Amino acid sequence: MYGNDSPGEDVPGDLLSEVEAAEAALRAAAERDRGAADPGADLAAYFAEIIAADQKIEPRDWMPERYRRTLIRQIAQHAHSEIIGMQPEGNWISRAPSLKRKAILLAKVQDEAGHGLYLYAAAETLGVSRDELVELLLDGRQKYSSIFNYPTLTWADVGAIGWLVDGAAIVNQVPLCRCSYGPYARAMIRVCKEESFHQRQGYELLHTLAHGTPAQKAMAQDAVDRWWYPSLAMFGPPDSDSTHSAQSMAWKIKRFSNDELRQRFVDMCVGQAEVLGLTIPDPDLRWNDERGAYDFTQPDYDELMRVISGDGPCNRQRMAHRRRAHTEGAWVREAAAAYAAKQRSREKVTA
Amino acid sequence: MSQESSPLWEVFVRARRGLAHSHVGSLHAPDAEVALRNARDVYTRRQEGVSIWVVPAGAITASSPDEKDAFFDPAADKVYRHPTFYEVPEGAAHL
Numbered sequence: 079m080y081g082n083d084s085p086g087e088d089v090p091g092d093l094l095s096e097v098e099a100a101e102a103a104l105r106a107a108a109e110r111d112r113g114a115a116d117p118g119a120d121l122a123a124y125f126a127e128i129i130a131a132d133q134k135i136e137p138r139d140w141m142p143e144r145y146r147r148t149l150i151r152q153i154a155q156h157a158h159s160e161i162i163g164m165q166p167e168g169n170w171i172s173r174a175p176s177l178k179r180k181a182i183l184l185a186k187v188q189d190e191a192g193h194g195l196y197l198y199a200a201a202e203t204l205g206v207s208r209d210e211l212v213e214l215l216l217d218g219r220q221k222y223s224s225i226f227n228y229p230t231l232t233w234a235d236v237g238a239i240g241w242l243v244d245g246a247a248i249v250n251q252v253p254l255c256r257c258s259y260g261p262y263a264r265a266m267i268r269v270c271k272e273e274s275f276h277q278r279q280g281y282e283l284l285h286t287l288a289h290g291t292p293a294q295k296a297m298a299q300d301a302v303d304r305w306w307y308p309s310l311a312m313f314g315p316p317d318s319d320s321t322h323s324a325q326s327m328a329w330k331i332k333r334f335s336n337d338e339l340r341q342r343f344v345d346m347c348v349g350q351a352e353v354l355g356l357t358i359p360d361p362d363l364r365w366n367d368e369r370g371a372y373d374f375t376q377p378d379y380d381e382l383m384r385v386i387s388g389d390g391p392c393n394r395q396r397m398a399h400r401r402r403a404h405t406e407g408a409w410v411r412e413a414a415a416a417y418a419a420k421q422r423s424r425e426k427v428t429a
Numbered sequence: 430m431s432q433e434s435s436p437l438w439e440v441f442v443r444a445r446r447g448l449a450h451s452h453v454g455s456l457h458a459p460d461a462e463v464a465l466r467n468a469r470d471v472y473t474r475r476q477e478g479v480s481i482w483v484v485p486a487g488a489i490t491a492s493s494p495d496e497k498d499a500f501f502d503p504a505a506d507k508v509y510r511h512p513t514f515y516e517v518p519e520g521a522a523h524l
Contacts, residue, residue, distance in 0.1 A: 138493060192471045199455045202437065208457060415434035418460035
């Protein structure tokens with residue numbers, strides 16, 4: 079069971095039904111009366127009460143300044159990840175091996191742009207503008223997911239990204255569908271439904287390669303070998319080193335720790351890899367009867383820190399590309415704004 | 430460049446069999462025409478709807494949660510507004 083934080087509830091185990099369960103819970107919470115209808119003088123107590131009752135905090139509710147700042151940081155970096163994440167896959171659009179695969183990849187990259195947009199919109203409900211957030215990204219003061227700093231070297235990488243990267247993203251994001259901040263939870267529900275398509279198309283792509291010629295199978299295995307550990311690292315540093323975790327969990331922004339989610343992802347992937355006929359590149363991966371989970375080799379967290387701090391294989395390339403698009407697009411944005419202003423002034427004259 | 434160059438729009442979509450337009454999200458666009466096109470691409474990629482409204486976010490006035498009680502109170506006071514308030518005499522059918 080993934081992302082099920084209300085024990086006793088009968089929720090089927092696959093990720094998409096988890097999302098639907100979260101959506102139902104969101105609707106139910108909205109229909110339930112809030113415990114205390116009147117915030118009264120003690121806003122902090124009222125906030126705590128809403129969180130405790132699993133109600134949603136909405137944009138116009140009072141919230142602690144640190145809750146607001148944490149959410150802005152998290153949602154913005156999530157949005158940046160969607161936008162930067164278009165680059166590694168976009169790299170293969172013009173070289174996709176068939177028209178069908180090309181159309182699928184185009185639809186997927188279009189989804190990523192949409193996800194960025196939903197998330198920027200959710201961040202804006204916290205009183206920050208998208209332009210400011212884009213500035214923070216371009217100045218290198220806000221980050222994006224470490225995973226997009228790895229290169230896509232072969233067509234099979236598109237499949238490995240779908241299966242492993244989007245798979246890890248879903249494991250991470252499904253619990254966020256129950257996040258205490260309403261606009262973020264609603265955005266995550268939309269995102270997760272579409273992300274499921276990405277994960278499955280990636281899996282199907284790898285499955286086709288793994289059951290093709292020996293060269294195709296070797297290409298699929300090589301992609302899985304390169305993307306496995308960076309995908310494990312997507313869940314962030316181990317719980318012992320995670321700076322924001324405890325507070326985020328108390329506020330019900332996060333529902334599970336980095337290590338819990340990473341374990342869940344590994345347990346999920348093992349069976350899926352068997353069906354693919356591919357191996358996970360970890361000689362120490364084995365079932366642990368006592369824990370009821372797989373033991374596995376942790377990713378290299380020193381490498382993760384290097385990549386996050388800007389020194390991964392593609393950091394410079396990704397940021398340079400994003401900055402170039404922004405700078406070279408400036409005249410187009412100005413033209414659109416000038417045209418809109420002219421239309422508005424004409425309407426005023428005729429009105 | 431000023432922030433206002435690409436203002437925020439709220440997007441409402443009416444589903445294929447939906448009776449009313451529902452708020453689905455927001456987006457930035459320089460004008461209504463572009464907002465509509467982008468809303469089509471972003472919010473109706475999977476046949477989510479057949480009609481779209483875009484409204485400049487600045488044109489919306491919202492009620493405040495602080496005054497929630499006072500603002501909506503009269504509704505709770507006037508129980509006679511609900512049909513269940515009235516007793517139907519026995520034997521009266523189709524009521």
